[in-house]
Amino acid sequence: xxxxxxxxxxxxxxxxxxxxxxxxxxxxxxxxxxxxxxxxxxxxxxxxxxxxxxxxxxxxxxxxxxxxxxxxxxxxxxxxxxxxxxxxxxxxxxxxxxxxxxxxxxxxxxxxxxxxxxxxxxxxxxxxxxxxxxxxxxxxxxxxxxxxxxxxxxxxxxxxxxxxxxxxxxxxxxxxxxxxxxxxxxxxxxxxxxxxxxxxxxxxxxxxxxxxxxxxxxxxxxxxxxxxxxxxxxxxxxxxxxxxxxxxxxxxxxxxxxxxxxxxxxxxxxxxxxxxxxxxxxxxxxxxxxxxxxxxxxxxxxxxxxxxxxxxxxxxxxxxxxxxxxxxxxxxxxxxxxxxxxxxxxxxxxxxxx
Amino acid sequence: xxxxxxxxxxxxxxxxxxxxxxxxxxxxxxxxxxxxxxxxxxxxxxxxxxxxxxxxxxxxxxxxxxxxxxxxxxxxxxxxxxxxxxxxxxxxxxxxxxxxxxxxxxxxxxxxxxxxxxxxxxxxxxxxxxxxxxxxxxxxxxxxxxxxxxxxxxxxxxxxxxxxxxxxxxxxxxxxxxxxxxxxxxxxxxxxxxxxxxxxxxxxxxxxxxxxxxxxxxxxxxxxxxxxxxxxxxxxxxxxxxxxxxxxxxxxxxxxxxxxxxxxxxxxxxxxxxxxxxxxxxxxxxxxxxxxxxxxxxxxxxxxxxxxxxxxxxxxxxxxxxxxxxxxxxxxxxxxxxxxxxxxxxxxxxxxxx
Numbered sequence: 001x002x003x004x005x006x007x008x009x010x011x012x013x014x015x016x017x018x019x020x021x022x023x024x025x026x027x028x029x030x031x032x033x034x035x036x037x038x039x040x041x042x043x044x045x046x047x048x049x050x051x052x053x054x055x056x057x058x059x060x061x062x063x064x065x066x067x068x069x070x071x072x073x074x075x076x077x078x079x080x081x082x083x084x085x086x087x088x089x090x091x092x093x094x095x096x097x098x099x100x101x102x103x104x105x106x107x108x109x110x111x112x113x114x115x116x117x118x119x120x121x122x123x124x125x126x127x128x129x130x131x132x133x134x135x136x137x138x139x140x141x142x143x144x145x146x147x148x149x150x151x152x153x154x155x156x157x158x159x160x161x162x163x164x165x166x167x168x169x170x171x172x173x174x175x176x177x178x179x180x181x182x183x184x185x186x187x188x189x190x191x192x193x194x195x196x197x198x199x200x201x202x203x204x205x206x207x208x209x210x211x212x213x214x215x216x217x218x219x220x221x222x223x224x225x226x227x228x229x230x231x232x233x234x235x236x237x238x239x240x241x242x243x244x245x246x247x248x249x250x251x252x253x254x255x256x257x258x259x260x261x262x263x264x265x266x267x268x269x270x271x272x273x274x275x276x277x278x279x280x281x282x283x284x285x286x287x288x289x290x291x292x293x294x295x296x297x298x299x300x301x302x303x304x305x306x307x308x309x310x311x312x313x314x315x316x317x318x319x320x321x322x323x324x325x326x327x328x329x330x331x332x333x334x335x336x337x338x339x340x341x342x343x344x345x346x347x348x349x350x351x352x353x354x
Numbered sequence: 355x356x357x358x359x360x361x362x363x364x365x366x367x368x369x370x371x372x373x374x375x376x377x378x379x380x381x382x383x384x385x386x387x388x389x390x391x392x393x394x395x396x397x398x399x400x401x402x403x404x405x406x407x408x409x410x411x412x413x414x415x416x417x418x419x420x421x422x423x424x425x426x427x428x429x430x431x432x433x434x435x436x437x438x439x440x441x442x443x444x445x446x447x448x449x450x451x452x453x454x455x456x457x458x459x460x461x462x463x464x465x466x467x468x469x470x471x472x473x474x475x476x477x478x479x480x481x482x483x484x485x486x487x488x489x490x491x492x493x494x495x496x497x498x499x500x501x502x503x504x505x506x507x508x509x510x511x512x513x514x515x516x517x518x519x520x521x522x523x524x525x526x527x528x529x530x531x532x533x534x535x536x537x538x539x540x541x542x543x544x545x546x547x548x549x550x551x552x553x554x555x556x557x558x559x560x561x562x563x564x565x566x567x568x569x570x571x572x573x574x575x576x577x578x579x580x581x582x583x584x585x586x587x588x589x590x591x592x593x594x595x596x597x598x599x600x601x602x603x604x605x606x607x608x609x610x611x612x613x614x615x616x617x618x619x620x621x622x623x624x625x626x627x628x629x630x631x632x633x634x635x636x637x638x639x640x641x642x643x644x645x646x647x648x649x650x651x652x653x654x655x656x657x658x659x660x661x662x663x664x665x666x667x668x669x670x671x672x673x674x675x676x677x678x679x680x681x682x683x684x685x686x687x688x689x690x691x692x693x694x695x696x697x698x699x700x701x702x703x704x705x706x707x708x
Contacts, residue, residue, distance in 0.1 A: 130596075179583035184424075210586065214595035234588065236565050
């Protein structure tokens with residue numbers, strides 16, 4: 001298997017991308033990582049690692065789609081790492097594409113080079129959102145700001161196939177984000193989509209309110225890309241706000257500083273007990289760390305495309321490669337094609353079961 | 355000043371509402387609290403308190419709009435506590451209305467009885483969202499799921515007047531929730547609203563991404579009622595999920611229990627230091643506690659209407675009364691009327707400054 005990694009994509013590219021590539025090459029020895037980008041830059045970065053025996057190769061691409069650049073740039077930059085990398089997948093020279101770059105840019109490049117799966121109206125960007133007992137797949141988180149109801153139904157179908165294949169859930173529950181549980185709640189889009197989801201043959205459980213997303217009532221939660229984007233980014237912002245706010249408040253002023261100092265011996269005395277909690281703390285950290293999830297799959301394009309967080313560190317890059325590897329292994333794209341075909345066939349026959 | 359309190363509204367009504375009413379009557383001695391609802395029930399609850407000398411009165415209303423009831427019920431239930439209470443405000447027998455009941459119901463009752471301020475197309479429900487260094491006013495959080503661009507501009511105007519009057523901010527910054535900072539980001543509604551806000555004469559600072567709401571880039575943040583509702587409820591759900599999840603994980607299994615037990619002496623040793631941090635901890639708790647904010651103002655109806663959280667405890671009820679009191683004292687409704695008039699006048703003259 002060969003996985004393309006966009007060496008120029010991400011806030012900390014190319015440094016952390018190369019670091020992540022080396023990490024991935026070590027952890028997944030059977031996988032060839034094709035680094036796409038400016039050859040001399042990649043070579044210089046790679047020289048810092050011992051890459052003997054690792055399956056790492058370089059494909060040169062002269063242009064870069066910058067993080068804040070308008071997606072229009074992708075159209076012009078035919079020799080950007082994104083488009084060159086996507087073409088490797090298109091031409092069968094690689095099996096998947098991974099980038100932590102400008103997500104709008106990656107989506108545009110995927111549409112230019114790979115195109116949509118036949119029958120899919122719009123691709124959707126899916127993300128893993130924390131919930132109990134297991135996370136939920138939330139989509140779309142930004143590919144379509146004003147989707148039509150039928151797009152949302154396709155998102156639900158693609159999300160269903162994804163969690164079936166990738167997470168091994170059978171007949172996953174599908175919900176739609178709304179401002180109330182009742183069937184008549186929602187904006188026009190949600191109210192129009194509701195009956196279509198009911199008739200889709202998917203395991204549709206109805207509306208999911210904002211407060212219930214984390215409750216895991218549904219495994220696949222669909223929404224328009226505007227709301228999805230706001231949800232994911234608001235959550236990030238809120239958690240980072242709470243952490244920063246608590247830290248700032250607790251360390252402000254001489255009284256607090258003395259208080260914290262006085263607490264040090266007690267904190268030290270807690271260490272042996274804390275040691276016993278280490279496995280749990282580690283599990284929590286892992287569960288809460290975006291870097292563990294690696295990347296968000298762009299569903300509906302004709303190839304495996306995984307988009308990592310712009311802030312990705314090396315571990316996040318490595319895990320994005322892992323997600324891409326699993327998507328290839330489980331035949332995610334052909335499973336979506338099959339699901340769509342079966343569904344369309346049933347639709348034509350007037351049946352609704354997938 | 356007389357403030358109507360819907361004795362039958364809220365998940366824990368009438369118990370906590372009466373409790374909160376007594377608390378408010380004690381804390382704000384000049385204010386008469388008019389409890390509206392089933393007289394015998396209110397009397398029975400009141401009998402549990404020493405109300406001697408407190409300005410508390412009862413106005414009977416035979417019907418109740420239930421928490422989960424469809425807003426259509428408000429149309430029929432002309433003798434509900436919500437509609438009877440609103441009529442007291444309408445008729446000048448009271449200055450403000452407070453309810454922790456079905457928020458859709460309160461909005462419907464307000465529209466039936468008080469109506470909109472002349473010139474206001476739609477009312478908006480505003481909420482106080484945590485941000486640093488001070489919270490932001492987020493609106494709409496559910497009154498309008500599919501607003502038009504001009505409604506959002508009016509929300510921005512009303513929000514501006516509200517934070518000017520109630521929080522004493524001058525020329526507050528206005529932002530609109532979007533999926534990107536750039537002016538061309540957003541769904542159709544946001545992109546259509548953007549130029550109107552730019553031309554509004556309000557202190558419009560542009561798009562605010564989900565991750566930046568807590569950063570306090572804007573004091574007033576407008577969005578459609580669908581997105582606003584999802585934002586507020588998702589935040590609630592996420593915080594409660596994190597707390598529950600951490601607790602469940604850390605206390606699961608015998609090893610963790612032993613670990614926690616071993617930490618007790620250390621934790622006790624930390625107490626003296628923690629004591630010095632008490633004022634800070636108290637401030638944090640207060641800041642993070644929804645009960646402190648009391649309630650969300652329904653802006654744009656012709657009267658002061660404050661909607662408390664359904665889960666309101668007595669302190670939240672008391673604080674909702676305080677918010678109502680301040681809105682009356684600062685002349686919030688007439689300030690919105692003035693602001694609107696000035697703005698319309700400028701619009702007609704082709705000027706845009708408020």
